[in-house]
Amino acid sequence: MVGANTIQSMYEDMVTARYYEERLQEVYLEGKQPAFDISAGTIPGELHLAAGHEAAAAGVCAHLRDEDTVTAPHRPHHVAIAKGVDLPRMTAEILGRETGLCKGKGGHMHLFDPDVNFACSGIIAQGCPPAVGAAMAAQKRNEDSVAVAYLGEGAVDQGAFLESLNLAALHDLPVVFVVEDNDWAISMPVERVTDVENTAERADGFDMPGVRVDHDDAVAVYEAARDAVGRARDGNGPTLLDVQVHRRMGHFMGDAEGYRPDEDQERAQRLDAIERLADDLREHGVDDAELNEIRETAEERVEDAIEWARDQPEPAPEDAYENVFVDGTAAASGGED
Amino acid sequence: MVGANTIQSMYEDMVTARYYEERLQEVYLEGKQPAFDISAGTIPGELHLAAGHEAAAAGVCAHLRDEDTVTAPHRPHHVAIAKGVDLPRMTAEILGRETGLCKGKGGHMHLFDPDVNFACSGIIAQGCPPAVGAAMAAQKRNEDSVAVAYLGEGAVDQGAFLESLNLAALHDLPVVFVVEDNDWAISMPVERVTDVENTAERADGFDMPGVRVDHDDAVAVYEAARDAVGRARDGNGPTLLDVQVHRRMGHFMGDAEGYRPDEDQERAQRLDAIERLADDLREHGVDDAELNEIRETAEERVEDAIEWARDQPEPAPEDAYENVFVDGTAAASGGED
Amino acid sequence: MSKPASDPGTGGADRELTMSRAMVDAVAAEMRASDDVFYMGEDVQDYGGIFDSTEGLLEEFGRDRIMDVPISETAYVGAAVGAAQAGMRPIAEIMFADFVGVCLDQVYNQMAKNTYMSGGAVNVPMVLTTAVGGTYNDAAQHSQTLYGLFAHLPGMKVVVPSTAYDAKGLMHAAIRDDDPVVYMFHKRLMGIGWMPAPEGPKTPVPEEDYTIPLGEADMKREGSDVTVVTLGLHVHRALEAAEELAGDVDVEVIDLRTLVPFDTETVVDSVEKTGRLVVVDEDYQSFGVTGEVTARVAERALGSLEAVERVALPDVPVPYSRPLENEVNPGADDIVAAIESIK
Amino acid sequence: MSKPASDPGTGGADRELTMSRAMVDAVAAEMRASDDVFYMGEDVQDYGGIFDSTEGLLEEFGRDRIMDVPISETAYVGAAVGAAQAGMRPIAEIMFADFVGVCLDQVYNQMAKNTYMSGGAVNVPMVLTTAVGGTYNDAAQHSQTLYGLFAHLPGMKVVVPSTAYDAKGLMHAAIRDDDPVVYMFHKRLMGIGWMPAPEGPKTPVPEEDYTIPLGEADMKREGSDVTVVTLGLHVHRALEAAEELAGDVDVEVIDLRTLVPFDTETVVDSVEKTGRLVVVDEDYQSFGVTGEVTARVAERALGSLEAVERVALPDVPVPYSRPLENEVNPGADDIVAAIESIK
Numbered sequence A, B: 001m002v003g004a005n006t007i008q009s010m011y012e013d014m015v016t017a018r019y020y021e022e023r024l025q026e027v028y029l030e031g032k033q034p035a036f037d038i039s040a041g042t043i044p045g046e047l048h049l050a051a052g053h054e055a056a057a058a059g060v061c062a063h064l065r066d067e068d069t070v071t072a073p074h075r076p077h078h079v080a081i082a083k084g085v086d087l088p089r090m091t092a093e094i095l096g097r098e099t100g101l102c103k104g105k106g107g108h109m110h111l112f113d114p115d116v117n118f119a120c121s122g123i124i125a126q127g128c129p130p131a132v133g134a135a136m137a138a139q140k141r142n143e144d145s146v147a148v149a150y151l152g153e154g155a156v157d158q159g160a161f162l163e164s165l166n167l168a169a170l171h172d173l174p175v176v177f178v179v180e181d182n183d184w185a186i187s188m189p190v191e192r193v194t195d196v197e198n199t200a201e202r203a204d205g206f207d208m209p210g211v212r213v214d215h216d217d218a219v220a221v222y223e224a225a226r227d228a229v230g231r232a233r234d235g236n237g238p239t240l241l242d243v244q245v246h247r248r249m250g251h252f253m254g255d256a257e258g259y260r261p262d263e264d265q266e267r268a269q270r271l272d273a274i275e276r277l278a279d280d281l282r283e284h285g286v287d288d289a290e291l292n293e294i295r296e297t298a299e300e301r302v303e304d305a306i307e308w309a310r311d312q313p314e315p316a317p318e319d320a321y322e323n324v325f326v327d328g329t330a331a332a333s334g335g336e337d
Numbered sequence C, D: 001m002s003k004p005a006s007d008p009g010t011g012g013a014d015r016e017l018t019m020s021r022a023m024v025d026a027v028a029a030e031m032r033a034s035d036d037v038f039y040m041g042e043d044v045q046d047y048g049g050i051f052d053s054t055e056g057l058l059e060e061f062g063r064d065r066i067m068d069v070p071i072s073e074t075a076y077v078g079a080a081v082g083a084a085q086a087g088m089r090p091i092a093e094i095m096f097a098d099f100v101g102v103c104l105d106q107v108y109n110q111m112a113k114n115t116y117m118s119g120g121a122v123n124v125p126m127v128l129t130t131a132v133g134g135t136y137n138d139a140a141q142h143s144q145t146l147y148g149l150f151a152h153l154p155g156m157k158v159v160v161p162s163t164a165y166d167a168k169g170l171m172h173a174a175i176r177d178d179d180p181v182v183y184m185f186h187k188r189l190m191g192i193g194w195m196p197a198p199e200g201p202k203t204p205v206p207e208e209d210y211t212i213p214l215g216e217a218d219m220k221r222e223g224s225d226v227t228v229v230t231l232g233l234h235v236h237r238a239l240e241a242a243e244e245l246a247g248d249v250d251v252e253v254i255d256l257r258t259l260v261p262f263d264t265e266t267v268v269d270s271v272e273k274t275g276r277l278v279v280v281d282e283d284y285q286s287f288g289v290t291g292e293v294t295a296r297v298a299e300r301a302l303g304s305l306e307a308v309e310r311v312a313l314p315d316v317p318v319p320y321s322r323p324l325e326n327e328v329n330p331g332a333d334d335i336v337a338a339i340e341s342i343k
């Protein structure tokens, strides 16, 4: 059984993440209207929001500690929030500010918070091998920390993922692979890119347990992840979790989803893991006033982060030459050295 | 049932291939004794011989026509022979001669014979995607030709192979993947690189039939391949065949196999698919005189090829600048243009 | 067939097209002409290509010829290699050039080498299309051009159009070419609704087919004082810089258009006239395009060369934040400064 | 710490080592000093590395620290990235540099960029070792050096030793470096039993630890008439050429030793002295090392530069057959000819 406190804590993460994405959407569109120009506004570049994915983040990360490593793909915010990444500095990073997690160099697809061992990569499935490596480090050091690699269902046909399964299984490494199956890889429905209905089936061929969670029910994810993270932590090797989630927004901001049937979009709105979890909390005796309070607290946290981030300075142009190497070797092997 | 003619034809391929490798081994060592110098002698560079793999070549290629495509890896000769590659010109290529299949530019890991649609690549598993592409071309053109990609058991953890399985299954492409499991990837035994006992298990997770042939019994391979090639030709999609073979020689010439237990090497010598097939032929009433004759004919063919190849001229140095592009664009975008 | 941007197209009657429309125009014409041509990529069907590279093709050619593929670049780029060797003329798209790292082996060890390794027994008539470039804050993994990487590895031709007119002619040439051609289109030039292009790339484009031979640079502006050699987006930034300096410095702007084969003659002739060379590139500076152009000139016209400057990405990954990306991606102002420093 | 080849090591008492022994010596010392150092690669356990790069290490350090890995370069090179970010100091080997195409993304989009993309919040203290080079007829997919490819992509340091003395010092420096270092060792220099090395690479090597700072080129021979800039195997070919010309032309030979960071000063100073530059490289000529070296000199010392020649692989894949490979891989005779053409 999953206790009320746990459910409430997941609920907090999820409403924070949802509200965060909704607010980022608004901030992103600032300066991009009426004509949408990707390079204009408060947040330029691509922005991939994860509304509808929250259960996969909260349900798994509930089992993680700061020492545990998480790698996320191009759609990382909900996972970052559940992993405890510093929200104001993450927001400052997304806004390209000097005090952002990465001094404005990374942006929303490349968030690094070493305090909670969170990292991401914008290249499909390429977060998997480094997660395997973090797990390898833990194993070699006899530490019981684990690593979790998140990826989309569109990423499961990429060599980096498949090779990682084998390497993790071979060394019984403490890794959990979490596939967030939102049915779409940009405009490509899952049937267009693989014949395999759920990725958990692939685990078998790598001698690894694979578990499918058919609904984005945070409690169900939590339970599946308890086993998976527990196995890893106990030295019993990796697990593949395949979690059904729903993409409530476009692939990236500006995606009009012309390719997407209305019913599919409606279904994503209807099947809301957050509402489901609110019902669970109500069953545990949490009343609507309390739920409201949780939501308000989350919203305040998000607003504070955004407000703080907006006030942060942009980096100075010459900062661009720093940080290629940590030892201060000149940025430019060719430039004005 | 497999008829005597078929068995005899496979036997011919296999004894040809075996004798070819034995003779190449001798030719390779010419000029490399007493001190072994890889760049000296009649055949310089790496040489990967396939003695002990013959059943996997003969059993599958028996079902193929010239129009069917085969891609082979770094250990290609037995497959080339079974596919009907021009033996004298192949030998001339291995000896680096002007009249070789590739004018001396390819060498033994890069043999191309478009007359029988044979190609190879020395990069692990990278022959798989082009085989998928050849199958795609056949499907688009409504031709019933098929493609076969050969790879070693050490290659099954490489992204190129795994991605290819998915793409082939997705489009029901006429491809057969043939894994030649010789238990070793250079010095790495299979247990050191994967937990999966036979690769056929991996096929499942890509929605593809996987068939393991546990002994390098050419007749068993033939039967498994009949189904697999037949399925492909009939438009019913790809199959993965995993065939146990045995590496009777070192990984490459010069490999002293210090890492290999004596029993393992002895076992490889003992389990000889060619002898097994000779027994089958005897059961079909072929007597030893006839078997001898087959072998002698094969040996003569090999000797002729080697002799012809030795007589061929080396390419002129300036030929090095030709063939970067087929249209005669200067070889050097930078050189003396 | 090569025409200066100042008078592109065959006459005033030509429609003006964006670069993406011109590119698609050529693909469509080649697909009509031959069933052997087909297009594979991610999101090329219903989406029409993230950067409009296949917009409208699905309707005419259907899902067998405009193929969405799994996110398995190694598998489908390699499949294009195999299909090309089997006699078809596939076009495979890598959505961003930045992603070539997941499939480089198929690109440089197979696609580019099979012709040579086979002594010409086989050839690989395919086109590899890919989007390049920054300027919209997409950070280190989605903003590279990697021109130098592709051009360094032998066996593939490399094309970089800067205008609609060139885009069409180069695409016709690329598809008809019997060798593998990498066709690198700059996102900022495509004329995509949500990524406004500068003025230059939209040009008149003839309805009829025409090819621009691979290996011919194009003088986009004549001048006598300084030679600016560049490609892609930076052709337009160089032209802007040239306009800004007009009257003061007479700047010649050469658009390389293809990196392989390389048109050494046009570049050298120009420097022999002007004596001054500025090489401008959006790729990383070191071990890339700017070094190569400089070296070719130094080898052949050292006596004429009075000064040389390179303006390129200063060997840092592309940073996200606006002031940082602006700092490292050469602007017209940086080109002006470089010209002025040696004029 | 940098020492000319004419007097390598710390004194006559030093043992002579092959390059592979010197490299292994440094790895072993670093592994003794820290449990964080471990080595992953194919055939690095019982085989000791196909090119002797780990010979003898298994016995001392066991299978947990000298790890054979599946033929999954993306997975294990990426695992090294992850382990390095977690604070370890992994060494990952790509058996041949030619294979980097199967894992380039982990190399250039992750290993090389994570430090920058994180604004320095994380770093990736790993070493990527890899064998390079031809001369033994291993053809197009097993003979490349790809120096230019690695050096072009920002965020990784790139090291190419040419002697045992340098190999040890550079390996110590590479492992201790807090940034990713690509350590490219030439097969022909390793002193492998079955691939005889030329005379030069086997040198006296001190027992004790020492580092050679990354970014310092080494003058392997002083001279006043012509500067030859090169690296790897071709240092020895250049020295051979210099000896051959001794008395006639006084040749200076600079061994770059590291490509990133690049020691521009040593090269430019030399050319300012000699006025003549020959750049020699085993990698493909265009868009690579020879162009970059030439451009750096042209930018900074155009006035002193009287002549320049490039001698490199002429943009063809490496052919198999002996006369063909000999033709394209620059020999001492080609270097002599280049020097004579501009002396």
Ligand SMILES: Cc1ncc(C[n+]2csc(CCOP(=O)(O)OP(=O)(O)O)c2C)c(N)n1
Residues within 6 Å of the ligand: A074, A075, A122, A123, A124, A151, A152, A153, A154, A155, A156, A180, A182, A184, A185, A186, A251, C042, C071, C073, C095, C099, C102
């Ligand atoms: C190697 C590589 N190929 C293509 C892309 C472009 N791309 C970014 S996200 C995406 C779709 C990913 O779909 P999925 O994995 O299901 O994640 P989702 O976006 O649905 O969360 C693609 C194709 C990329 N980033 N990397």
Ligand SMILES: Cc1ncc(C[n+]2csc(CCOP(=O)(O)OP(=O)(O)O)c2C)c(N)n1
Residues within 6 Å of the ligand: B074, B075, B122, B123, B124, B151, B152, B153, B154, B155, B156, B180, B182, B184, B185, B186, B251, D042, D071, D073, D095, D099, D102
């Ligand atoms: C991508 C890549 N990595 C490594 C190698 C080096 N290599 C060549 S053959 C080989 C072992 C292959 O083993 P297997 O696939 O079982 O084939 P076998 O040699 O046993 O026939 C290796 C590691 C390579 N050629 N390509």
Ligand SMILES: [Mg+2]
Residues within 6 Å of the ligand: A152, A153, A154, A180, A181, A182, A183, A184, A185, A186
């Ligand atoms: Mg998805």
Ligand SMILES: [Mg+2]
Residues within 6 Å of the ligand: B152, B153, B154, B180, B181, B182, B183, B184, B185, B186
């Ligand atoms: Mg094997």
